[in-house]
Amino acid sequence: MSFEIRDKDLAGRIGRLKTKSGYIETPAFFPVINPVKQDREVPADKIMSIGFNQVITNAFIIKQVFGDRARELSVKKIINFSGVVMTDSGAYQLLRYGKDRIRIEPEEIATYQVEIGSDIAVIADIPTRDDSSYEEAKESVEETLRRARLTIEKVRESDVLWVLPIQGGVYVDLVARSAREASKIEGYGMYAIGSPVTVLEKYGFSKIVDMVAVAKSILPLDKPVHLFGGGHPLIIPLMVALGVDTFDSASYILYARDGRYMTEEGTYKITDLEYLPCECEVCSRYTPKELIELEEKERAKILAVHNLHVINRELKRVKTALKEGRLWELIEERARTHPSLREALNTLIKYVDWIERLDPRFKGDAHAIFLYDTTSYHRPELIRHRGLIRSILKERRGKIILLPGNPDEKPFRNSEIYRVALSRGVISDESHVLVYLPYFNLVPVELDQVYPYAQFEMPLTMESQLINYMTEEISKLISEKTAEAEITILTCSKYAWSKQELFKNLVKQ
Amino acid sequence: MSFEIRDKDLAGRIGRLKTKSGYIETPAFFPVINPVKQDREVPADKIMSIGFNQVITNAFIIKQVFGDRARELSVKKIINFSGVVMTDSGAYQLLRYGKDRIRIEPEEIATYQVEIGSDIAVIADIPTRDDSSYEEAKESVEETLRRARLTIEKVRESDVLWVLPIQGGVYVDLVARSAREASKIEGYGMYAIGSPVTVLEKYGFSKIVDMVAVAKSILPLDKPVHLFGGGHPLIIPLMVALGVDTFDSASYILYARDGRYMTEEGTYKITDLEYLPCECEVCSRYTPKELIELEEKERAKILAVHNLHVINRELKRVKTALKEGRLWELIEERARTHPSLREALNTLIKYVDWIERLDPRFKGDAHAIFLYDTTSYHRPELIRHRGLIRSILKERRGKIILLPGNPDEKPFRNSEIYRVALSRGVISDESHVLVYLPYFNLVPVELDQVYPYAQFEMPLTMESQLINYMTEEISKLISEKTAEAEITILTCSKYAWSKQELFKNLVKQ
Known part of the structure; x- marks a missing residue:
């Protein structure tokens, strides 16, 4: 091979x-x-x-x-x-x-x-x-x-x-x-x-x-x-x-001959720069003014060396992210350049879906996944998760209780709302508890220590579209159920994704 | 001073x-x-x-x-x-x-x-x-x-x-x-x-x-x-x-003593790295393995030199962005780290609103503004723009025509839809034409060459929330009008922000 x-x-x-x-x-x-x-x-x-x-x-x-x-x-x-x-x-x-x-x-x-x-x-x-x-x-x-x-x-x-x-x-x-x-x-x-x-x-x-x-x-x-x-x-x-x-x-050299300076955020004309936003051997030795004043052929070669360093740095960054399983996060960041x-x-x-099939299930050290925007909703880990939930929920019978998840209280069974529901008898031994939360939509509470349900970070303020995705998915999962179940949804107005009105269509079903 | x-x-x-x-x-x-x-x-x-x-x-x-x-x-x-x-x-x-x-x-x-x-x-x-x-x-x-x-x-x-x-x-x-x-x-x-x-x-x-x-x-x-x-x-x-x-x-030195390597994307333990994603004097001379094998005090000093280079690079990047009027874009990118x-x-x-008051109206060379997500909606240029539109629209009388804007056809009067509307007599000399488009919401077509209405870039696929912002703002602006006007909205189903159903509430008014 x-x-x-x-x-x-x-x-x-x-x-x-x-x-x-x-x-x-x-x-x-x-x-x-x-x-x-x-x-x-x-x-x-x-x-x-x-x-x-x-x-x-x-x-x-x-x-x-x-x-x-x-x-x-x-x-x-x-x-x-x-x-x-x-x-x-x-x-x-x-x-x-x-x-x-x-x-x-x-x-x-x-x-x-x-x-x-x-x-x-x-x-x-x-x-x-x-x-x-x-x-x-x-x-x-x-x-x-x-x-x-x-x-x-x-x-x-x-x-x-x-x-x-x-x-x-x-x-x-x-x-x-x-x-x-x-x-x-x-x-x-x-x-x-x-x-x-x-x-x-x-x-x-x-x-x-x-x-x-x-x-x-x-x-x-x-x-x-x-x-x-x-x-x-x-x-x-x-x-x-x-x-x-x-x-x-x-x-790297064609740009350099044209006086163009590469960065991970885009290309600059060297004559437009007052700073060289890089620490390579070229950028720590020259000021933009000194570069501009060089003889043209010489300047092109020196700028080309910088351009090669930028390409090399980005490759090393990509490999570092890939090794860590953070390539998705890097492309999310770079998408804003x-x-x-x-x-x-x-x-x-x-x-x-094709990417998800190739993406490895286990990636060395499990690190927290970082969620930012609607783009993060499509991470392979989340696609895989939602497939799992679909198959779990379909045939689950009996009492099902949906609780709001708090991303700052992990694992979910440590959350205040879970403990209150337990102490008040809302949750009993027979109930199947699932946490609802944007990005994940639903997580069975018994999996709350499984990766990545306790290893993620998200902002508390988020796009309304993510909340829509969540309510639509919950509604769809409930309508697809083949086994009979009694579903109770608990809400807590403290969280944007747990307002009562979000679930009013569900109540009618 | x-x-x-x-x-x-x-x-x-x-x-x-x-x-x-x-x-x-x-x-x-x-x-x-x-x-x-x-x-x-x-x-x-x-x-x-x-x-x-x-x-x-x-x-x-x-x-x-x-x-x-x-x-x-x-x-x-x-x-x-x-x-x-x-x-x-x-x-x-x-x-x-x-x-x-x-x-x-x-x-x-x-x-x-x-x-x-x-x-x-x-x-x-x-x-x-x-x-x-x-x-x-x-x-x-x-x-x-x-x-x-x-x-x-x-x-x-x-x-x-x-x-x-x-x-x-x-x-x-x-x-x-x-x-x-x-x-x-x-x-x-x-x-x-x-x-x-x-x-x-x-x-x-x-x-x-x-x-x-x-x-x-x-x-x-x-x-x-x-x-x-x-x-x-x-x-x-x-x-x-x-x-x-x-x-x-x-x-820079405390982290280094603890074997921590700074990057613009976060901090790594040096022992976790297989690559040094940087091109500073340290990272182009050493491999991670060589750094790890150095005597501890020596390693701390060398890592600290790298950490200082990262801080210096980020400062130069910030100053470059500031000079260019692109600081908002840099913070949008960094928000995804x-x-x-x-x-x-x-x-x-x-x-x-406070930032908008301090942000200069004119920033040297006018460059295209880059729009990415709902976060971009709050750029000072757009806040200023929406204030302007509010004051313009309030007292405008007569025939008002709203046309969908196409971000790929600028200035707007060059767009196909504008030319068709003109040739078919939908637009006449008496009509006030405004273009509607996410982020901007409304732009009077006569300003289409004024900065930044011809100098912006946005993805064509976008968050539904941005389209909601647009329809809500249009609805609000119309309801706030003090002068009488006849408003016609033209739609074109090619654009996600120009579907007929988006405006059905407006039609009822």
């Missing part, structure tokens, strides 16, 4: 990917290195010292510039990088300059990638353009699949890890077809999701969530999935949560 | 505070330096090189240990720091050990602070304990005021910047009294809000919001306000938004 999954959270994972030049820990970012204009690039050893043991470069450009010489030189010598090297086949050039100007022979470039010593190689796919018609997108799917079948015949015996790109763009049925057919072709160790660069530039995060969720729900889980061009830290947490394992991008990410979180919520 | 305000956003500001040893840019953080056990501390020159040109130390301890010698040595030589030095009078020791064990003569310690060369000095106040009864809290307010009046008589002529602490703790009426009376005492250049250390440790952020908002709404705006013990990066954005100018804390901060944002929203 060349890809070992070591930790999971949501649909995301931390993995160890084996290549012929060593292991990569995923999620991993591959900075793009231009094999030619190296005086305009961040030096490869600097990239490695920042923390990237892998890069991606372009076999098509190497072939054009170095031709046969590259076979002797090897790609690692050309770009002067001793870590893991991935190569692309020129799909980006094809996208940019069109197939009339760029000619790539799929089998030839594949063999060339083997010969120049790539560790991970992308076949010569036909990327779906962002503005493709449905027919054009379909053609890119079929042609990529045809090439994938042809190419793998030629290079199956090499020790290169081969990457098969999934096409289809914004047409999710085509993405699904592409992923289904790709899964059937043997010999590929990795998949990639086609170039969303221009979608990303327009903050079209929702579309990418659709593409990735559809592809990931079909592709085999034991192989890593790459996202082309996902180079802004903004997108990383959401994509990892959906199961993207590797990223690549040139944006741009309204498009907030919309993308809404889109991710459409796929939450 | 010793405090010059240079930028404003919400109730927060960037200022320049003059002291006898130079200027401090606020918001500023004063790391606590222990004047005695310096081998256990981060060296003062390291603190300065991280970016802190000011520290706070304890005159009471200096007096106990160095006595008269400190007059010759000076506080700066004792702690080996050449920047701005603030001294406290031992209030923390009083809180911790009680007034039977700690005796402080207010006038004596004040004179001593002048003599040892403090730049900023806190008088010997009587801090309100977190567990004080109302009577005890009242006593601490009155006694602090009495001492403030006495002390300033003695030291008015010194060139020290004197700090008068506001007491009252969780009793906001006492905080208000304390602030009112303190404002009347001349000679103080700065105020401080009493020690919320134990409240902070229990994540009682809401209580601190109440204390600070009440005090700030009374204290003169042209003087800086300090928050004692606000040393976790979690609290900084919210406190700056309320107008806190300076912070101090020893938590702990449910107690989410609750504290709800508490801050109670004071939003």
